[in-house]
Amino acid sequence: MRRSPSRSSAWHARWWRIAALVALMTPLLAGAGAVGAQDADSTPAAEAPYYSDTEGPPQPGGVANFLLYEDPDSLNPLVGQTSIAVQVSQAILEGLTYNDPDGVFQPGLAAELPTLENGGVSEDLTTVTWKLKPDVLWSDGTPFTSADVRHTWEAARDAANGSAVASEYELIDDVQTPDPETVVVTYSAFNAGYLDQFPWIVPQHATGAPEEMANWDFNRAPIGTGPFVLQEWAPAEYLTTVKNENYREEGKPYLDGINFLVVPAEEARTARMIQGDGDVMLWAGDEAEQQIEDAGAGMGRIAPGVWVVRMWFNLSNPFDGDPGAEPPHPILGDIRVREAITMAVNRERINQELLEGRVFDIDSPFAVGWMACEVEPFTYDPEAAMALLDEAGWRDEDGDGIREAHGVAGVEDGTPLSLMMNGYTGFSTLELIELAIQEDLKAVGIDTRLENQEFAVIFGTWADGSPRLLGDFDILVFDAGWFAEPGKDILLDLHPDQVPSEETPGGGNFTRWVREDVGEWIEAANSSPDIETRRENFCKVADAHREDIPTFPILQFSEGSVYSNRIHGYTVSTWEYATWDAENWWVEQA
Amino acid sequence: MAAFAIRRIVGAIPLLLFVSVAVFALLHAAPGGPTGAYMRRGSMNAADLAALEQKLGLNDPLPVQYGKWLGRVVQGDLGMAVTTKRPVAVEIMDRLPHTLTLMAVAWGATLLIAIPIGIFSAVRQYSKFDHAVTMLTFIGQSIPIFWFGLILLLVFYMRLENPITGEPLMPAGGVATMGAPFSLTDRIHHLLLPVTMLAAGWVAWYSRFLRASMLETIHQDYVRTARAKGLSERLVILRHGFRNAAIPLVTLMALDVPFLFTGALFTEVIFAWPGMGRLFYAAAERRDYGLLMAIIMITSVLIVLANILADMLYAWLDPRIRLS
Numbered sequence: 009m010r011r012s013p014s015r016s017s018a019w020h021a022r023w024w025r026i027a028a029l030v031a032l033m034t035p036l037l038a039g040a041g042a043v044g045a046q047d048a049d050s051t052p053a054a055e056a057p058y059y060s061d062t063e064g065p066p067q068p069g070g071v072a073n074f075l076l077y078e079d080p081d082s083l084n085p086l087v088g089q090t091s092i093a094v095q096v097s098q099a100i101l102e103g104l105t106y107n108d109p110d111g112v113f114q115p116g117l118a119a120e121l122p123t124l125e126n127g128g129v130s131e132d133l134t135t136v137t138w139k140l141k142p143d144v145l146w147s148d149g150t151p152f153t154s155a156d157v158r159h160t161w162e163a164a165r166d167a168a169n170g171s172a173v174a175s176e177y178e179l180i181d182d183v184q185t186p187d188p189e190t191v192v193v194t195y196s197a198f199n200a201g202y203l204d205q206f207p208w209i210v211p212q213h214a215t216g217a218p219e220e221m222a223n224w225d226f227n228r229a230p231i232g233t234g235p236f237v238l239q240e241w242a243p244a245e246y247l248t249t250v251k252n253e254n255y256r257e258e259g260k261p262y263l264d265g266i267n268f269l270v271v272p273a274e275e276a277r278t279a280r281m282i283q284g285d286g287d288v289m290l291w292a293g294d295e296a297e298q299q300i301e302d303a304g305a306g307m308g309r310i311a312p313g314v315w316v317v318r319m320w321f322n323l324s325n326p327f328d329g330d331p332g333a334e335p336p337h338p339i340l341g342d343i344r345v346r347e348a349i350t351m352a353v354n355r356e357r358i359n360q361e362l363l364e365g366r367v368f369d370i371d372s373p374f375a376v377g378w379m380a381c382e383v384e385p386f387t388y389d390p391e392a393a394m395a396l397l398d399e400a401g402w403r404d405e406d407g408d409g410i411r412e413a414h415g416v417a418g419v420e421d422g423t424p425l426s427l428m429m430n431g432y433t434g435f436s437t438l439e440l441i442e443l444a445i446q447e448d449l450k451a452v453g454i455d456t457r458l459e460n461q462e463f464a465v466i467f468g469t470w471a472d473g474s475p476r477l478l479g480d481f482d483i484l485v486f487d488a489g490w491f492a493e494p495g496k497d498i499l500l501d502l503h504p505d506q507v508p509s510e511e512t513p514g515g516g517n518f519t520r521w522v523r524e525d526v527g528e529w530i531e532a533a534n535s536s537p538d539i540e541t542r543r544e545n546f547c548k549v550a551d552a553h554r555e556d557i558p559t560f561p562i563l564q565f566s567e568g569s570v571y572s573n574r575i576h577g578y579t580v581s582t583w584e585y586a587t588w589d590a591e592n593w594w595v596e597q598a
Numbered sequence: 599m600a601a602f603a604i605r606r607i608v609g610a611i612p613l614l615l616f617v618s619v620a621v622f623a624l625l626h627a628a629p630g631g632p633t634g635a636y637m638r639r640g641s642m643n644a645a646d647l648a649a650l651e652q653k654l655g656l657n658d659p660l661p662v663q664y665g666k667w668l669g670r671v672v673q674g675d676l677g678m679a680v681t682t683k684r685p686v687a688v689e690i691m692d693r694l695p696h697t698l699t700l701m702a703v704a705w706g707a708t709l710l711i712a713i714p715i716g717i718f719s720a721v722r723q724y725s726k727f728d729h730a731v732t733m734l735t736f737i738g739q740s741i742p743i744f745w746f747g748l749i750l751l752l753v754f755y756m757r758l759e760n761p762i763t764g765e766p767l768m769p770a771g772g773v774a775t776m777g778a779p780f781s782l783t784d785r786i787h788h789l790l791l792p793v794t795m796l797a798a799g800w801v802a803w804y805s806r807f808l809r810a811s812m813l814e815t816i817h818q819d820y821v822r823t824a825r826a827k828g829l830s831e832r833l834v835i836l837r838h839g840f841r842n843a844a845i846p847l848v849t850l851m852a853l854d855v856p857f858l859f860t861g862a863l864f865t866e867v868i869f870a871w872p873g874m875g876r877l878f879y880a881a882a883e884r885r886d887y888g889l890l891m892a893i894i895m896i897t898s899v900l901i902v903l904a905n906i907l908a909d910m911l912y913a914w915l916d917p918r919i920r921l922s
Contacts, residue, residue, distance in 0.1 A: 078880060079872075079880070081681040081682045081683075082681070082682060082683060087683060088650070088681075090681065090884075167646065167649030167650065167652075167653060168653065170653070170683070171646075172646055172650060173646060174645075174646055174649060175645040175646045175649075176646075222683050223683070227683065228684075240777075242773075242776075242872070243689075243692040243693070243872060244692075244693065244872030244873075244876060244877070245772055245773060245776075245870070245872045246772070246776055248776065248777065267776065269772075269776075269870070270870060270872075271770075271771065271870045272866075272867045272870065272876060273748075273867045273868045273870075275748050275751070275868070276751060276770060276771060276867075276868055276869070276870060279751055279752070279755060279756055279770060280770050282756065283755065283756060283766060283770070285770060462629045462630065463630070464629040464630025464631070464885075465629050465630075468629065468630070469644070469647065469648070469651075471657070472629070500644075513644070513648075514644030514645055514648070516644075
């Protein structure tokens, strides 16, 4: 298993790259470093799909260089951040909880996770009591207390404060602080994501009035409880951090500091890695990774990513001016056609040949994280696909290679089996996948017209007239992901009430898959604090999803970076950002 | 002259207003908006995005948004950058000194090299030197600057070493050594590669321009007259030839002044230089309307001013031209 074509850096447009010229340089670059034998088999933890460096013992001291491709925008996650900024924030700030690499919640600043059993969650599920770790200090020496948690809520709860996460807090009625180590959160209704409620805590004494959050000096000069402290931020050049002397774990962090260097050109980041001036190259592209590995200067390390490429089938009639789920799609409304498509697409060819095995196979969006529902795998069987299409009334009688309708309900006889397929532009890997799908479908007599649109069009809002919200598409191909606590996203994406419309512009049920039982299972999963109950219900949805095939998962991207040979102690996580375990990092001293 | 300048500046105001309306409309016509930067983050859902758009005033009708923008700008307030939540003026001032340093040094170096080359190759037309220079300038003009930058990086950072310290001969990029106290030599060390990358193309361009201009001048009657008067060749070339040939060059230089502000994207990208080019590129990518408008409008103002300056310089250098 190797890492994926990194989606994040790939869709970060790199229009200045002149492929041919860069290719010209490749052999030169590759020869530049000392080519030596390398330890290709430093095995990840047994069975775990993610890479964990277990070298040891750690040597304290030294500084690691972390290469970013653009300048962070803000270091306060509550006001919204680009995905690059969070990489830095997570070395400085902490929350009450975090996710381990298996997607399971673990206490961070909390002493333990509140549950029904330990009394942390009240019987009526609307009060959650957090016990905080005692004697934790902010990096400036001020004690961390429950008042900081309350302050975080006060700032984060209102979009008028500049909060980008306000809706995450809308179920909270009050946050009380009976003593410095206890936080009592009262909800108006049970929040299944209560463990994910405080992924970040900001200090009351070092920020400002909650209403002023957008303008806090803190946003560019944060004080945190994390392992590192921001020392200097030279805009678009670098951010230097030093060890937090007040960090709560004895003897950690091992490093004296991490330098985050902003180096926009991938070639320049690659050069620095090869010359030993970089220790982590975030989301390196395949070419860069290959060059660094060939030079013996580092290795790509991966974990499964949260991003899953899927085909999204529109189950309702498109282009009829009605975003509702009825009437059904004339072609895709028939489950046999959808099933046939899944049998016609050769996913193994895409994953193993086209993407050289740098991605993970996946059969259900529910197959990841703590729920890990197993569903009946999809199989590649073009013969069976053709038989199914014949049965559904789609046959090629005129011999042009494209099937036409012959007695399909609601479709005029002779209508060709032709579908529009849309993705987004600027991500070449996605384009490759689409082309492969198109070829496979052609082979069984399904014609697809490929039309990729600007990212902002596909992912636009209701007001922008985004086609996926208006229901004006046949098949969409894009990557989407659920995070460690996916309850809210699953509800938005699959609940029958979440079909996007004028009244529900934020709904995410693009495929218009309307099943009342699915809605009930999702609600059941989201109204229980018991992980087993939740898993059970979500897996019922997973089975229904497999049965009805509103979407067809193609592959799961990997998450990861290229690491130098001298850095150790890191674990690549699906669920957190690259610096999530920075306190464990250490470098070999020369 | 002053009256001319004032008249031209006043006359430019409607033009700039028109430019601002056109740019504003074009920016908003492009799909997407400033909240796009957050669209793919799991923590920002549709409701929060909508609230953010509301707070940023992105849902107002375009003329209202434009009116608000103009109202602020005439009061000297360029507004806030959306993603960084900092004043646009601060964003620009963070980058401007670095941009001016890089561009001014590269520009100065260009002139120091291009002027002698241009004169010499015109005076010794078709000499070996001229042929060599012609070839080099063609290479300089046609070489893709991005590729040239990468080659500089490859040779001077990856291949060549400082024989004493064993470190790479040149730094990979940046303005100065991180964390080190200010040192002029360190700054110069960091400037060498990006300036070389920039100057390569410019020297070619300026020297070709000056060569052509010189060739035209030195065949003029008044140059022959100067020679006939018995003036030394040096005086003929410099005083009678170059002075006149330099008039269009000065105009060209004046017109290039705005680029000192806009920076050089490719060079900044390769050598990790925190300049205006990258600021603009990032703003465009994030659809940061406030920042984009500010940079585009400042550039427009500079272009207008540079044109006026060029006209005035031309008139001042060439007495045959009367501005009124």
